Amino acid sequence: EVRGEPDPRSGYIIGIDKIDKAVRQTVLKPLRKALRGEDSRELHELVLDLASQTQGALQRPISGFKLRVTPRHELGWISTETGCMPKPGDTMSTEEMELMIRIQFEFAASHRLHCAEESDEWNREAFGKCNNPAGHGHNYRVEVCVSPDLSGEGSTRMGFETVEAIVKREVIDRFDHRNLNEQCEEFERLNPSVENITSVSRDLLLSPLAEAGGRLREITVWETEKTS
Template identity: 30%
Template sequence: MVYLTRLMHFNAAHKLYNPAWTQEKNEQVFGVCANENWHGHNFDLYVTIKGEVDEDTGFLMDVKQLKKIITEQVIKKVDHKNLNLDVDFLKGKMCSTENLAIGIWNQLTPHLPQNVQLHCIKLYETPRIFVEYFG
């Protein structure tokens, strides 16, 4: 089994806010992340796939094709967007980094070749905070 990781980058704004709660409770739970004027992050996205190496190419997967899938299915939908308002796969969900990682997994999985499995989504919100999702 070989693991291959592609690093991508995007910028996006969001806020953490539960509409069923009062402003005070949102601020208590989410702090400055509940700012009504939003806030942004420079996200680093690590997409790790796994599988067997193709004998003819020596590749697990053509990295140009992997980049194209990630760009089409994720980056174009989230880069320079408001995650709460603009991203279809996050509609109705709290726009946490955890939910974003799960959403990215769900966006990518159906578009990978049959011989390749998604192994991990690692999503850095800041240099010190990241989420890993293994499906």
């Protein structure tokens, strides 16, 4: 991620060809080495080094760097203070950098959007087909972004496996293949809209993630491709 003011002539902040060249020069060889098991560093350490090397190749600050490990797993760094990655060999300050773990999940559930305190006519007007008395279903997609604690000189005890286990236990297993209105106590008196599902999921995750050494930065729930 590169930030700045667009060039007044080209309208570019930086040409994408320059970014592509820098990434190819600095990232591909170390990644191949890591995939062959020839790099003993933790993944977050490797990614930070790749970010620093890429910044050096670009010869300008970069404020964020992400590695998509799988279609559902992403690990990245952002600069929270200086607006740039540390130079190779520099000591990292946890006040200046933040590590982010981002994972996507899915669950299938049915629900009915209905406010019991309102009239049937009001509910039909407000929710349309989603007020169908028999309910309807969705394949929900959930994306969670967690920032692990790095106070121990840049080390962390939280990785993909820890985040996955917590989200699966607290959210996915709780809601998957359930009628949210009738089988989940969280929605006995709360309309299971995508907004409320997101809010409930956030509340379910905050404490377990904190106890495991992480902070929930973001959570997004998609009901459909158009609705989140």
